Amino acid sequence: MAKKEEKTLEIKIRLWTNEIAQKKGTIEPKHCWDAGSIGIKANKLHGIAYRKSIPFNSLMEIPQAIEKILIKSGVKVHRGRFAKQYMVPDREYGNR
Numbered sequence: 001m002a003k004k005e006e007k008t009l010e011i012k013i014r015l016w017t018n019e020i021a022q023k024k025g026t027i028e029p030k031h032c033w034d035a036g037s038i039g040i041k042a043n044k045l046h047g048i049a050y051r052k053s054i055p056f057n058s059l060m061e062i063p064q065a066i067e068k069i070l071i072k073s074g075v076k077v078h079r080g081r082f083a084k085q086y087m088v089p090d091r092e093y094g095n096r
Contacts, residue, residue, distance in 0.1 A: 002045055009048065009075065011066060012043035034058055038065040040073050043066050 015032035022028075039053035050057055056065040070077060078086055 006043060006045040009043060009046060011069065012039050012041065012052070012053075013062065014038075038062065038069055040069050040075075047077075048075070 013036060015034075015036040017027060017032045020028045020031045020033070035055070035057045037053035038050060040051055042048055042050045051069060053066050053070075056062055057061045070096045
């Protein structure tokens with residue numbers, strides 16, 4: 001039987017915190033840049049191997065970075081119950 005953590009896919013978002021604090025070698029608690037990287041955790045059960053993380057330079061780039069890491073990992077995303085309320089199924093208009 002698969003463990004709970006093996007049944008899910010985990011995406012990690014890291015936000016950079018370097019060079020924010022005034023004093024070198026210290027941190028400024030609860031402060032970060034609007035840039036970082038996104039990675040996906042390896043998962044043998046799902047056939048996902050380690051991938052180099054994808055950088056982003058703005059919080060607005062996070063959705064695009066998530067999309068890129070999922071594509072590079074071969075993950076197929078299915079529409080959930082909320083998206084189905086406003087999205088047309090592919091079979092109605094063909095694959096474009």
